[in-house]
Amino acid sequence: MSGPESGAEVERYEPAKIERKWQDVWRRARAFNVPDPGEPGAPERGAKTYVLEMLPYPSGELHMGHVRNYMLGEVVAHFRRRNGYAVLRPMGFDAFGLPAENAAISEGGHPREVTERNIAAIRRQMERMGWAIDWDRVLATHEPEYYRWTQWLFLRFLERGLAYRKEAPVKWCPNDQTVLANEQVIDGRCERCGAEVEAKSLEQWFFRITAYAAALLEEMELLESWPERVLTMQRNWIGRSQGAEILFRVDGLDADVPVFTTRADTLFGATFFVLAPEHPLVPQLVEGSEREAEVMDYVRHAAARSAVEREEKEKDGVFTGRRLVNPATGEPIPIWVADYVLMEYGTGAIMGVPAHDERDFAFAERYGLPVRTVVAPAGADAPPAEGAFAAHTDREVLVNSGRFSGLPAPEGKRAIVEWLQSKGRGAFAVGYRLRDWLLSRQRYWGCPIPVVHCERCGIVPVPDDELPVLLPEVDEYLPKGRSPLATAEDWVRVPCPSCGEEARRETDTMDTFVDSSWYFIRYADARNDRAPFDRAVADYWLPVNQYIGGIEHAILHLLYARFFTKVMHELGLVGFREPFARLFTQGMLHYQGAKMSKSKGNVIVPDEYVERYGADAARMYLLFIGPVEQDAEWQDAGFEGIVRFLHRLWRVVLEQSASEPTPRRDSQPRTALAQKAHETIAKVTDDIGRRFALNTPIAAVMELVNEIGRRPHDPAARFAAETAVSLIQPYAAHVAEELWERLGHSRLWEAPWPQADPELLERETFELVVQVNGRVRARAEVPVGLSDDELVARAKELPRVRAHLDGKEVRKAVVVPGKLVNLVV
RNA sequence: GCCGAAGUGGCGGAACUGGAAGACGCGCUGGACUCAAAAUCCAGUGGGGCAUGUGCCCCGUGCGGGUUCGACUCCCGCCUUCGGCACCA
Numbered sequence: 083m084s085g086p087e088s089g090a091e092v093e094r095y096e097p098a099k100i101e102r103k104w105q106d107v108w109r110r111a112r113a114f115n116v117p118d119p120g121e122p123g124a125p126e127r128g129a130k131t132y133v134l135e136m137l138p139y140p141s142g143e144l145h146m147g148h149v150r151n152y153m154l155g156e157v158v159a160h161f162r163r164r165n166g167y168a169v170l171r172p173m174g175f176d177a178f179g180l181p182a183e184n185a186a187i188s189e190g191g192h193p194r195e196v197t198e199r200n201i202a203a204i205r206r207q208m209e210r211m212g213w214a215i216d217w218d219r220v221l222a223t224h225e226p227e228y229y230r231w232t233q234w235l236f237l238r239f240l241e242r243g244l245a246y247r248k249e250a251p252v253k254w255c256p257n258d259q260t261v262l263a264n265e266q267v268i269d270g271r272c273e274r275c276g277a278e279v280e281a282k283s284l285e286q287w288f289f290r291i292t293a294y295a296a297a298l299l300e301e302m303e304l305l306e307s308w309p310e311r312v313l314t315m316q317r318n319w320i321g322r323s324q325g326a327e328i329l330f331r332v333d334g335l336d337a338d339v340p341v342f343t344t345r346a347d348t349l350f351g352a353t354f355f356v357l358a359p360e361h362p363l364v365p366q367l368v369e370g371s372e373r374e375a376e377v378m379d380y381v382r383h384a385a386a387r388s389a390v391e392r393e394e395k396e397k398d399g400v401f402t403g404r405r406l407v408n409p410a411t412g413e414p415i416p417i418w419v420a421d422y423v424l425m426e427y428g429t430g431a432i433m434g435v436p437a438h439d440e441r442d443f444a445f446a447e448r449y450g451l452p453v454r455t456v457v458a459p460a461g462a463d464a465p466p467a468e469g470a471f472a473a474h475t476d477r478e479v480l481v482n483s484g485r486f487s488g489l490p491a492p493e494g495k496r497a498i499v500e501w502l503q504s505k506g507r508g509a510f511a512v513g514y515r516l517r518d519w520l521l522s523r524q525r526y527w528g529c530p531i532p533v534v535h536c537e538r539c540g541i542v543p544v545p546d547d548e549l550p551v552l553l554p555e556v557d558e559y560l561p562k563g564r565s566p567l568a569t570a571e572d573w574v575r576v577p578c579p580s581c582g583e584e585a586r587r588e589t590d591t592m593d594t595f596v597d598s599s600w601y602f603i604r605y606a607d608a609r610n611d612r613a614p615f616d617r618a619v620a621d622y623w624l625p626v627n628q629y630i631g632g633i634e635h636a637i638l639h640l641l642y643a644r645f646f647t648k649v650m651h652e653l654g655l656v657g658f659r660e661p662f663a664r665l666f667t668q669g670m671l672h673y674q675g676a677k678m679s680k681s682k683g684n685v686i687v688p689d690e691y692v693e694r695y696g697a698d699a700a701r702m703y704l705l706f707i708g709p710v711e712q713d714a715e716w717q718d719a720g721f722e723g724i725v726r727f728l729h730r731l732w733r734v735v736l737e738q739s740a741s742e743p744t745p746r747r748d749s750q751p752r753t754a755l756a757q758k759a760h761e762t763i764a765k766v767t768d769d770i771g772r773r774f775a776l777n778t779p780i781a782a783v784m785e786l787v788n789e790i791g792r793r794p795h796d797p798a799a800r801f802a803a804e805t806a807v808s809l810i811q812p813y814a815a816h817v818a819e820e821l822w823e824r825l826g827h828s829r830l831w832e833a834p835w836p837q838a839d840p841e842l843l844e845r846e847t848f849e850l851v852v853q854v855n856g857r858v859r860a861r862a863e864v865p866v867g868l869s870d871d872e873l874v875a876r877a878k879e880l881p882r883v884r885a886h887l888d889g890k891e892v893r894k895a896v897v898v899p900g901k902l903v904n905l906v907v
Numbered sequence: 908g909c910c911g912a913a914g915u916g917g918c919g920g921a922a923c924u925g926g927a928a929g930a931c932g933c934g935c936u937g938g939a940c941u942c943a944a945a946a947u948c949c950a951g952u953g954g955g956g957c958a959u960g961u962g963c964c965c966c967g968u969g970c971g972g973g974u975u976c977g978a979c980u981c982c983c984g985c986c987u988u989c990g991g992c993a994c995c996a
Binding site: 310311314315317318319321323325341342343344345356392393397421422423424426427428431432433434435439440441442444513514515633636637706707708709712713714715717719720722723724726727729730733768769772773775777778780781782783784785788791849851853855856857858861882885893894895896898901902904905906 | 908909910911912913918919920921923926927930931932933934946947948963975976977989990991992993994995996
């Protein structure tokens with residue numbers, strides 16, 4: 083037997099050298115390129131896995147926060163590949179849109195040049211990290227080969243009436259000089275730049291996502307595993323509420339006004355009525371009346387107020403002079419106009435029930451409107467004082483509500499709606515908070531909307547065979563409130579595809595989120611130039627088995643991608659209804675107490691660290707730092723700990739590589755170290771494969787390496803070293819590959835994942851914990867397989883236990899087999 | 908206001924199904940090597956007390972209760988922090 087040579091000078095660990103070597107090997111071996119179905123080497127569908135991380139914006143370089151994100155997919159991809167799966171793990175660039183365009187503006191240059199420079203830089207960084215990516219499928223959303231199909235999909239939506247154009251009050255960012263989707267407005271401010279959003283009325287393009295509100299909610303059931311908080315956020319955003327639509331008849335006008343309410347049980351308490359200032363009926367109601375000037379003045383003022391202003395001021399409004407009839411009581415009630423009623427939700431009109439709605443109460447107080455209590459707590463000794471606001475409680479009954487008085491609130495609700503229904507004055511209804519997706523942008527750097535405006539024919543789609551509509555070159559692409567594309571006169575003026583007369587191209591571009599709403603399918607068939615993708619190939623790879631990305635996309639991207647998938651399913655383009663079976667949202671990386679971001683100036687770029695300490699150290703540290711779903715703080719000192727570990731691993735394993743090769747499995751020495759190695763296999767496999775805990779496997783391998791260092795002459799030491807190298811490969815892919823080679827093997831990236839030997843996991847003895855009255859008093863090494871009585875007997879004999887029993891009678895003994903004995907006295 | 912997540916040493920964190928709280932790493936202390944330093948290696952490291960017979964006792968997972976032989980883990984009530992939604996009828 084030849085042990086490690088003592089005293090020999092050990093070769094130094096030089097990451098830069100070995101990392102480049104293996105990156106070359108992988109590239110030449112096409113190690114991470116995966117065949118499609120029908121191609122040689124493609125497995126059955128059951129043996130495939132699609133691992134996908136959200137694609138980066140090429141608005142700058144990659145920082146450590148990105149590295150952490152992509153390491154999740156990296157470990158999962160390696161782990162699944164070595165467990166026998168064909169793994170698709172592609173990469174691309176979300177190249178269009180405000181992030182890239184603003185970067186171009188601040189760096190000075192054409193958005194295309196800046197974007198493509200950034201893409202090249204990020205790709206270089208990713209390759210330097212040694213990630214297992216199939217670069218054959220790389221895509222960038224600004225390339226005509228890609229956006230041709232974004233436009234093609236848009237036209238399919240248009241055909242179905244799912245894309246439409248209308249004049250609507252929209253959110254306008256005065257800084258970015260463009261409209262925003264509702265989802266891009268946070269606390270009344272622009273999601274990107276923080277400028278206070280203004281209201282404007284403009285003709286814009288929308289996707290009819292509201293038609294899918296129910297499906298987006300219900301089909302969450304189809305998802306295998308999404309974080310509960312993401313589902314909750316989407317549920318809140320869709321905001322389903324069950325209620326009723328009730329018709330109110332306007333006095334002296336042949337018109338019905340519908341309202342949506344969730345509290346039909348309070349209908350008898352509706353003492354006034356309110357219309358949103360934007361409600362189309364308002365001008366009609368006051369036309370020619372003495373109140374016309376006052377009301378229309380209020381409407382104009384309301385339009386000028388920002389959303390924030392509207393919300394923060396005290397509720398105000400104006401009486402129209404008109405009344406309408408409460409269908410329950412038959413009494414006429416006054417119609418007011420007030421901007422606390424929003425045109426975008428429900429029907430833009432409400433019944434005012436001051437006794438049971440805080441907002442209505444505040445309004446009624448201010449204008450002296452009557453307050454009538456119609457719901458009261460059941461069994462209350464005294465009903466609440468008339469004319470006061472009563473908070474909603476659990477058990478309530480209707481009062482002052484005619485024939486419905488005495489009914490519990492839920493029944494009352496139902497009975498009133500049914501009664502209205504029978505008279506044709508109401509119906510059960512469901513309301514959603516979700517609004518249609520405003521997709522047009524008045525910016526240069528985006529996908530052109532492929533339609534033509536013709537005076538005679540209206541909106542005419544560009545024929546499929548003329549796609550893509552190429553983004554024109556313009557001199558002036560800075561935002562100026564109208565799309566910069568409009569300045570490209572030659573491009574704008576085209577013959578109408580329908581009648582041939584002179585017409586004008588649409589000059590708005592699409593929201594970036596359109597581009598990223600289908601890219602995950604394009605990867606399956608990225609080089610297809612006849613269709614966005616082949617359905618059979620898409621259905622083979624998708625849905626994505628494991629999607630990974632930041633929580634900041636919990637609503638926007640993830641909701642839009644689900645919507646797109648549902649529409650594509652209806653169009654027969656794909657055979658699945660949900661794009662992402664499992665979702666994992668990783669935490670953010672902080673530095674100096676703040677989220678790492680370019681705008682805060684606290685980014686750490688991997689380059690320097692990788693140059694000095696190697697990609698493997700960065701790869702490992704970002705997962706070792708803490709649970710991947712939680713935020714983490716970058717600390718240089720912690721990073722050094724990993725660097726130290728890699729040097730130790732190198733030294734310890736090289737020492738073993740000089741010893742006898744590991745014997746075949748059946749003659750493996752059964753030492754404590756061999757056992758430790760098998761326990762480590764079991765733990766790492768379970769942590770990565772089942773628990774998705776990516777920090778603890780590193781600690782487990784560290785323990786194993788420490789143990790090998792303590793017993794370098796153990797007969798199982800070489801086997802333990804091989805095990806450590808094999809298990810750390812998904813993390814430190816380069817050094818693992820190098821050490822694997824020096825241990826006399828090859829191609830660790832495709833070596834089968836190690837299997838724990840169940841026999842070696844079984845121990846002959848275990849440490850029995852002995853408690854007295856629940857407090858640990860002693861431990862003893864005892865053989866496995868003793869009966870409960872024997873365990874108790876042995877426990878009682880221990881001297882320290884006897885001291886604590888102190889001659890007292892043991893009333894009860896709890897035995898947990900294989901673990902502990904608790905004696906109760 | 909409504910919904911959700913989280914509070915563990917000096918620090919990042921571990922403890923998965925109720926069964927030894929603090930794995931692993933950082934930091935710190937002491938030692939070895941060295942002329943010296945760095946690097947590396949070895950030992951120790953939650954707090955307090957009694958011992959220095961090498962061990963023993965008490966306290967300890969945000970706070971207060973409860974269930975249990977036994978609670979970081981389950982239940983009830985609070986506090987704090989973070990995130991989402993919010994004039995949504």
